[in-house]
Amino acid sequence: MRKVDLASRSTLQARRMGIDTYRENVVYMHAECEVCRSEGFESQARVFVSCGSAGIPATLNVITSDLLRQGEAGLSDVAWIALNASDGDELKVEHLPPPISMSHVRAKVYGRQLDLAEYKAIVNDVVAGRLSNIEIAAFLTACAVDRLSPNEVASLTEAMLGAGERLTWPSEVIADKHCIGGLPGNRTTPIVVAIVAACGGVIPKTSSRAITSPAGTADVMETLAPVNLNLDAMRRVVHAEGGCIAWGGSVALSPADDVLIRVERPLDLDSEGQLVASVLSKKAAAGATHVVIDMPVGPTAKVRTREAAASLRSLLEASAARMGLQLQVIETDGRAPVGRGIGPALEARDVLAVLHQRPDAPLDLRERAISLAGAVLELTGIAAEGAGSAVARQTLESGRALLKFERICEAQGGMRQPGLAAHTRTFVAQDHGLITTIDNRKLARAAKLAGAPRDATAGITLDVRLCDAVEPAQPLFTLHANSPGELAYAAEYVESQSGIVAINERVQIDETKGESP
């Protein structure tokens, strides 16, 4: 048969559109384009785009205006980078065959238990972008609630682990801690790392930036020292000081997790198996052997009930055991924020106050950090059973934790002092009574509207704690922002919400002592 050169028919010239579509590869082709017409491509079609030896799956958007010239194909920013394209490069656009792992996803939808090879196929397709967001959403839904067995969680974890970098360290015992989350201000990590490293432990901590919260640990730590460490820098810091607090994003641990979380977030499904695989894969990828999990339990935390906590704990323990990971879960009070600050710099100030043992340091943050550090010291055998908290407390009170923290900051590139926002507004109690509830989610939202974490100094400081007795006009909390507009925006949200800080079961919020400065 006479061969036809099909390649020539489907070649277009690359053009960077300058459109940020986050992680979704998008290719833009003109409706009148020869390739579009002959392939029968329609908008939102899944296609395969290649440029030289690089190729990516992408979603098609059809251009109906003059944004593209004849013979051009545009690429979104992420696609441009993935293809390492230059203006005018030859692009080839073809139909994308359905990803093979979708048959495994369908099997899971039918309720079948998947094996390691099937989870590996799914995870590899997730990382390579071969599964669309719609297909990933179906996978996450099929795994939601309690539909993953401990064996499946272990398989999914191993698959996620295999799809990214895995750090190794020249010690047999590598400590780590992780917080299940949902509690603003619960910034124990820098203190725990300082205490454990000061006691001779090895704790190479990687932390995340905020996704939905007003601050991630990496955002907080960045107001105190650089956190964008590559693997070599991390090794150097940990070799010298025993610990670090780095941004996990620079070292590509469990890249599948990043994609899954981004799709899962709007669905807000309680997916135990997914959560456990996410946590354990990140810890194992960081090289941890002994992990303490901080699990805050409270009606507006991520884990809302005792029953949910017990179920999640048992899945964490069973899955960790299958992976040979030593793991201890500590349930903590998740009814209200920890410390005073919410937002990167404001939380960093709390951390420094505890390390410096200032009289006004938040007691709850201090006690939580001591108890978690104590658990790490016991789990890793540095302290005898039952003696962990005492050792941790002594390390903090002797000033050795502060010294270690300062040395870690210097090793990471130099210690900094967190700033302060230019504008504040304080909300005060209207009546007297007892503080009965504080809504973590609404406080977090208000802190984000004030600019956190994008603006590191923005956020909220809490002036009261649960069960405090308050008088009329007594400050409840203060908004911090760097522009009057942002301050007003966050304040408008606060005023529209009831129950952010509730006194004697009733909402008691009133305006204010004016703006400073």
Next chain:
Amino acid sequence: MRKVDLASRSTLQARRMGIDTYRENVVYMHAECEVCRSEGFESQARVFVSCGSAGIPATLNVITSDLLRQGEAGLSDVAWIALNASDGDELKVEHLPPPISMSHVRAKVYGRQLDLAEYKAIVNDVVAGRLSNIEIAAFLTACAVDRLSPNEVASLTEAMLGAGERLTWPSEVIADKHCIGGLPGNRTTPIVVAIVAACGGVIPKTSSRAITSPAGTADVMETLAPVNLNLDAMRRVVHAEGGCIAWGGSVALSPADDVLIRVERPLDLDSEGQLVASVLSKKAAAGATHVVIDMPVGPTAKVRTREAAASLRSLLEASAARMGLQLQVIETDGRAPVGRGIGPALEARDVLAVLHQRPDAPLDLRERAISLAGAVLELTGIAAEGAGSAVARQTLESGRALLKFERICEAQGGMRQPGLAAHTRTFVAQDHGLITTIDNRKLARAAKLAGAPRDATAGITLDVRLCDAVEPAQPLFTLHANSPGELAYAAEYVESQSGIVAINERVQIDETKGESP
């Protein structure tokens, strides 16, 4: 408290980007835009865009180049139309609160049965675009396989029905037929409508265009007469002739179904409940009271096994009964295509051959149409029980069906003759033996590569049927295309596939008797 005018901060000037994103509303904002920065918007965020009194949910894409000027916000084509925007109109972009119906979707993920009000909330959010594709995918997955009870199917159907137009007709008995699909060339509808209407039945048929297949009934009919009838035109044709074959897209029946199908397609989940709700809502919306379902069963059809057929039949019957719809399911042979042609014009030629009783008319198409028309005649009481097929056959053989069909075509705007493609290539048997299998899916794919349905004359004609004995060099099937490139493209696919037409269990395809003209 001093009120701040927040509206003024978030106003941008509308600009049409000329980007077709199909049904997904996309708003484009510059990364440096004041609104983007102050709201903390990130790419892919879900936002609410308003323009005057109109407002739509949309997905944000961030522009990092000079495609937008300061103070401008771009809109994708569908968003532009939905907002009825003009260049320079003031747009307001705000955070989109999570849709309330997502809590019902989550309840369904947890395995709870939803009630009518909950399905209505979900369907209304689907139609209004408040649920993203990711959220719709989670809903479809939670409903997949057999997770909808007959009560839930009835509720979902009623909800879908309530979200669109519903046609009414001045007769008590309104007939309809529907094919579950997956069988190329199974184009009985024009023949069935002609026979039933010729017998005095009322059958206002709305049909779809192809989504994934080489031809929908509307595409085939359009080669014979106009099908884009509005409601008035449909009423006029049905009043005059008793039947019509119109494109359902012009009358907005069950718009929720259109959105759900588009998300479901790439997932390819066998979702009985969804399928039944889709079919029944479309039939009820078209005003049907008596419906015959053609359900082809075969390994490469949509329904693949007897068990799947039995299960789907019982759900269809139970759900229809709850809605007061008379429904009969006819299981048909789904092992191979029906008729000779695959593609709009080629299938229309088969339809005309049957109506004209030409000696070369495909027998299988003729017999299937007679049997389905007979079932409709019996179900609607036009023919006595057991006499339907005989009446249908007599109506066809007397020429009354042809006459009725021509009158319907004239009433729809004038009868046309289907064309023929300029280029063909025939594939022949390499060996002698019996035709054992024909792969519906691969044939459909080849027909699409040749240009169908975009190009109405493109497609395939089959020269053999299952169980035919063939000799070496005997034609098996012929590709039809309007350019040598498309012909080559489809031919390359055919040559790369095994088992499209299998002889004695082995693949037997060879080249060819050359190209004509």
